[in-house]
Amino acid sequence: MSLLEVDHVVVQFGGVTAVNEATFGAEAGTITGLIGPNGAGKTTCFNVISGLQRPTRGQVRLDGRAVTRMPVHRRSKRGVGRTFQRLEAFGSLTVRENVRVARDIAGGARGLVRRSGADVDALLERVGIAAYADERADSIPTGTARLLELARCLAGSPRLLLLDEPSSGLDETETDAFGELLRDLASDGVAVLMVEHDMDLVMGVCDTIHVLDFGTVIASGEPADIRTDPLVQKAYLGYSDEGGEGDSWDATLADLPPVAHLDRGHEDDLTTVLPIADGRSAR
């Protein structure tokens, strides 16, 4: 039994089906990637899992128990932590206070008793943003703010960690360090589920990858299988490279601007209207 099971989840907004019978899971101690073109329904899936969005149909289970109708905060108490694609840091507070808030909430009534801030600083150190501890969260760079959201999550010792595009805004060295951190977390037994557009990172650290397109899981498997899956290539490129030798992913990676790179500037509204390869409008 997986820690997380998403079972035939459907989410409809009016006439639009954002997630269509999506079924996937995440195991404790592993890193799972959730990838797909813009508008494929990845973030909506995260909202459903974390409880910010109630699905039209389908079930979400944690440890085999349905949590589909459980409110957000109670899921968090059961070990679900998440970061946001569009940042949700507490802008008026400093980086350290952001994490302290998370620790206070996680501590419940005991959190009201003052405790030493050492654990908070250790967390900031662990994700590599200790240098920003006293900066206000609305003044730090995007990449740092993503790491802050991660540190905030970790303060609640989650068992399932949902990371929504965690590496956008990080440079290459930082991304490498971030990958190691993820491996570290997984070896501690955390189930990491990650939406990510950096294919090197995804292919490098994930144990399993699910590919979402039009709200449906079109492929699941290990990175090596996903690389060569013709359906996946079609979803990303608008055509499949069936005549090729199979390992065409790396060669075509550079041709993937709408997916792999443009979305990094997530604040930039332009990205939301650029048509992706198969002519659909993203969003």
Added chain:
Amino acid sequence: MSTFIAFTIFGLFSGAAYAIVASGLTLTYTTTRVFNIAHGALGMVMSFVFWDVSVRQGLPPLPALLLVVGVIAPATGWFIQRFVARGLGDAPVSVSLVVTVALLVACIGTAQQIWPPAARTVKPFFPNSSFTIAGTNVTAHQALTIVLSGVVAAGLYGLLTRTRVGTAMRASVDNPELLRLFGGRPDTVAALSWAIGTSLAALGGILLVSQVGLDYYALTLLVISAFAAAVFGRLKSLPLTFAGGMALGLAEAYAKGYLPTDGLLSKVGNVIAPLFLFAVVIGMPQTQLRIGQVKGIVTAPVPSLRASAGWGAALVLGMAVYTAGMGEADLLLLGTAATYAIVMLSLVLLTGYGGHVSLGQFTFAGVGALTYAKLDEPNLVGLLVSALVAGAVGALVALPVIRLTGLYLALATLAFAVLMDKLVFQADFAFGFGGALTAERLSILGTRIESTQGYVLVMVVFFVLTAIALLTLRRGVLGRLLIALRDSPAACGTLGLDARWFRVGLFGLSAAIAGLAGGLFAGLRGTIGAADFQFFSSLTLLLFAVVFGVTSVTGALLGGYGLMQLPVQQSENPGVAGLLFVVISVAAILLARNPNGIASYVFRLGRLLEERYGTQVRARVPDLAGLGLPGRRDRSAATSAQDEDVWDEDADNLALIGDPGHTRSLEGTDGSPASRVDGRPEGPEGRGAHVAARG
């Protein structure tokens, strides 16, 4: 049977007018995301314009109607969108609420200024024509209203579905940025929807004015009906909005017709609209937590406990000196200012820290006052009970709307305030209709405080204690949670915080503080009545709080004094009474996006004086720290990044004394009680620069 038909026709008539007003509200809200609290007030002003054009200047009614609804109202709406409401849809709900409340007060002020109180009547259209349906007389005016509502409904439907600009309007709802990228002009669309919305407010107001009477407040209050109808339509469905308006009109008519004519139930007919609003707000589906971007509000650091205690003591001492030998009337005014200041502290907690807007804060003060007035020989326990009752009522108001946020919470407080104002406070078990209750002065440890000066000082002490309690809360874990919840409810939820109960607690605590103020006020005044707690006072209270700074206790102190001055100035200068409303509204509109308000400028001025004269003053008074004023602390402790509790340390800006070089790095010495009420620095001479520097 014929009476039933008569009531039905009457209900359809007012329902049609409500529907017209409400559809304008829904249109503006859906296209610009600004919920216009001033919608009814705009209709009121336009009704006055209509009276002016038709009765005073003699234009025939129909051309006058066309002129107002077709030209003046849309021009006004366009103007407001351009210069007041632009970009407001992206701002936090609290900002757009404050701005439109300011607009409402400005409308009332404008009307009072241009058309001073006098008897004015507006006749119905075609006053002499009527016909009969099923034995019931129907006036042409009623028929015209019902027909016009149909025309409006059809016109709006056609506009939104059959025209390019209508499509752009609907697109603008989803994503104005996207609309811009595709060559649309969201600003034009917004201006157009404000123009049409204001026209509809005008049309509805003018159709109702012959019924309601040309009155500043009665017409403004019509907006409650429009709110109810619009919320019934979930703020997006025009057909449901129309249905809501009609249902409300009918319910009011039947209540008038069939409820008993005496007792409490007889008054229920007057409050159908707020009851309906409350009911539909409760019935709203759960709000999805909005996920957005990093938001933060720059507020000044919170002073340490020692600093706030020191400045509090300075305030009490200063007031003791200042009030010595003061006349009774001036003392009562100062006591009133202290009341307002404490109520504003409740807004500092709710709005400044928590980011929620209450449009009925003064009503909670009324609940506290009512409880206090019912007590025999009130003592500290009695005062506490008054605060607790108000707090419980506040929590009860928030409880049914626990699942909702922002706008709906504010609307619930508005509905509650009107309900209390028109129904409960006037009931026999409360103050009674037009009546008043006597309240005794507070007794502390068996001694009744008979002297008004002593009583005012006690009020100041309560202000100081409440302020210190608030600042202590703000520095601690709960304060941090409050700020976090204001910045991102969604993140708090995913971190495991049950925001709903937190919010109920916040509302309750805030209402309790207001109730405390109300209890003290009752004791100060001796007699207290429903007229002291009209819902409109809560709106001006909110404006003053925002203008003077709703994020700091200094702002509350200044705001309390300012609000006390408003009626004083208005009665001293009756010629500009309305203009004063306009001035404070314009200030609120200008300052709404800066929640730190005037207080932040006071802090800035203080820092300037500190930089310029601080060294000299200190040279003359070398032992400043030893005088019992806020203590000195080493700056290095304040800046230590690894301190256990940052809030405890870094805010102690008194450490700046003796180190002017650091003053620039501070964003304000916010939070400590201001020590100036009357422009006279209290405490030993020569400390004025510091007093100002600390706000």
